[in-house]
Each structure stands twice: as structure tokens, then as C-alpha cells.
Amino acid sequence: MDYVSVAKMAEKWGISERSVRNYCAQGRIADAKLIGKIWYIPEDAAKPERVNKKKADASLLGILREQKAAKLTGGIYHKVQIDLTYNSNHMEGSRLTHDQTRYIFETNTIGVTDAAVNVDDVIETANHFRCIDLVIDQAGAALTEKLIKELHFTLKTGTSDSRKDWFAVGEYKRLPNEVGGNDTTLPENVAGEIRTLLADYNARPAKTFEDIVAFHVAFERIHPFQDGNGRVGRLILFKECLKHGIVPFIIEDDLKYFYYRGLAQWDQEKGYLMDTCLTAQDRFKAYLDYFRIGY
Numbered sequence: 001m002d003y004v005s006v007a008k009m010a011e012k013w014g015i016s017e018r019s020v021r022n023y024c025a026q027g028r029i030a031d032a033k034l035i036g037k038i039w040y041i042p043e044d045a046a047k048p049e050r051v052n053k054k055k056a057d058a059s060l061l062g063i064l065r066e067q068k069a070a071k072l073t074g075g076i077y078h079k080v081q082i083d084l085t086y087n088s089n090h091m092e093g094s095r096l097t098h099d100q101t102r103y104i105f106e107t108n109t110i111g112v113t114d115a116a117v118n119v120d121d122v123i124e125t126a127n128h129f130r131c132i133d134l135v136i137d138q139a140g141a142a143l144t145e146k147l148i149k150e151l152h153f154t155l156k157t158g159t160s161d162s163r164k165d166w167f168a169v170g171e172y173k174r175l176p177n178e179v180g181g182n183d184t185t186l187p188e189n190v191a192g193e194i195r196t197l198l199a200d201y202n203a204r205p206a207k208t209f210e211d212i213v214a215f216h217v218a219f220e221r222i223h224p225f226q227d228g229n230g231r232v233g234r235l236i237l238f239k240e241c242l243k244h245g246i247v248p249f250i251i252e253d254d255l256k257y258f259y260y261r262g263l264a265q266w267d268q269e270k271g272y273l274m275d276t277c278l279t280a281q282d283r284f285k286a287y288l289d290y291f292r293i294g295y
Contacts, residue, residue: 003033006020015047024074026063029041059245064076077136082098082101084250085125088251091253092231094121104129131154132235139243145195152232156228168225209241213277
């Protein structure tokens with residue numbers, strides 16, 4: 001397939017270069033690719049039809065769904081898949097690099113490397129991509145116990161943990177565990193506490209940014225699964241932001257210690273975690289500005 005520049009396609013279609021870039025960023029040109037900061041467009045691409053009014057769903061969620069369906073590379077969907085997966089897995093000890101994560105997403109293969117690669121890291125990376133798709137597909141639905149368990153099942157299926165008799169994939173933990181040296185909810189109490197948490201959260205008619213972060217803190221303190229709680233919890237954060245029209249965020253590597261401190265000190269000072277999440281949200285807004293997505 002031959003590709004041409006934005007300028008060339010703008011001349012061919014008789015429209016502005018800005019309009020062509022917007023079409024690319026919105027996923028309206030199939031197979032358009034963003035390399036660095038330059039869009040490359042298939043030479044035989046069809047000109048998108050103009051509309052006289054704003055599209056029915058120009059929200060971030062709508063654009064993510066469009067780009068997912070179009071398998072668009074180089075857009076916001078592509079960036080979310082790689083950055084959210086890399087950072088969330090890296091926080092939990094994955095040794096894959098950002099470039100390796102990108103390569104797995106883009107080619108469904110792992111590049112040759114001089115260093116040994118942990119098989120679970122590769123499996124959980126591929127599984128996390130599927131989790132993000134599930135979050136995008138189910139973003140508009142209410143948060144339920146079924147969805148939470150489905151995210152865990154999707155994340156951990158096929159890993160070495162899934163072959164352990166005591167590890168329950170897609171089900172609540174069977175053995176007590178701790179996080180950061182702190183006790184978490186005992187296995188026999190998990191189901192009741194999760195249901196109470198969900199009932200209280202879903203009863204709120206409108207969710208604020210702080211409501212969503214507070215849910216995350218409570219979820220992580222329950223720590224309902226044997227492993228994978230942080231990643232499932234951050235996927236829920238992303239989903240709920242999308243559902244309620246709040247700009248989502250990704251906790252990047254340089255913010256993880258502030259994030260952990262914020263979780264630990266939530267009862268004493270909510271500002272630690274809120275400021276960290278707001279900083280991450282500001283970074284995500286910069287991505288949206290680049291891709292010309294409103295918020």
C-alpha cells in the first residue's frame with residue numbers, strides 16, 4: 001500500500017490540511033498511520049463525507065470505539081492501549097519495555113532480545129489489551145461484580161498463576177493477602193464488602209472525580225483477588241471516567257510512588273492521591289489536545 005502526506009491528500013481532495021489531520025485523528029480515514037507527529041494516508045483512501053452538524057458522539061469514548069472498530073493505528077486508541085498497558089503492568093513488576101509493549105500490540109509478536117523475557121509478562125500484556133477493549137465496550141454500563149470478575153479473568157487467563165490450584169482466576173481470593181504491609185479484607189468477607197461498596201457507589205446519581213478515586217481506594221483496600229488487583233482497579237478507574245464524561249488518566253512510572261503514598265494516606269490526607277491523579281489527568285488532556293479531541 002502506498003502512502004501520501006497530509007498536504008498531498010488535502011490538494012487531492014480540495015480541502016485544508018487541518019481538515020485532513022482532523023479526519024485522521026478522528027479515525028475517519030481507514031489505515032491512516034501516525035509516525036512521530038506526521039500522518040501518512042493511503043493513496044487510494046476515500047474522502048470522508050462532510051456532515052453539516054456535529055457528530056452524535058464526538059466524546060472520547062465515542063472516538064475510542066470508532067478507532068477500535070477501524071483498527072486505526074497512531075490515534076488515541078492506539079496510545080491508550082500501549083501506555084495504559086505498559087504503565088499498569090510495569091507498576092506490578094513487568095520487565096517488558098515500552099517499546100516491547102508497543103511491538104506486541106502492533107505485531108502480536110515479541111521482538112528478539114538478548115535478555116530473557118518472562119512469559120507471564122507477555123501473556124498479561126496481551127491480556128491487558130483485551131481488558132482495555134472490554135472497558136471500552138462496557139464503559140456505558142453500570143459497574144457490576146460480574147464485570148469486575150470478567151476483567152480479572154481476562155487479565156490472568158493463561159498465566160502461570162492460573163495453573164495453581166489455590167489461585168482463582170476470575171473469582172475472589174481464597175487465601176489472605178496484604179498490600180504494602182497492610183492487611184486486606186479476609187477471603188470470607190470479600191463478596192459482602194464488594195457488594196456493599198458497589199451498592200453505595202452505584203446509588204450516587206452523579207459521579208465526581210473524587211467519587212471515582214474514592215471507589216478505587218476502597219477497592220484496593222479490599223484487594224478482592226489473589227493477584228491483579230491494582231491493574232483491575234486502574235482499568236475500573238479508566239472505565240468509570242469514560243462513563244461519566246470525566247477525562248481519564250494513566251499513572252505513569254514517575255508518579256507511581258506518589259500514587260502508592262496517596263493510597264496509603266487517603267484517610268489522613270486525600271490531597272496526596274487527588275493531586276497525583278489530577279497531574280496524570282493533565283497529562284492525558286495534553287494527549288487529547290494533540291489529537292484534537294474535546295473534553
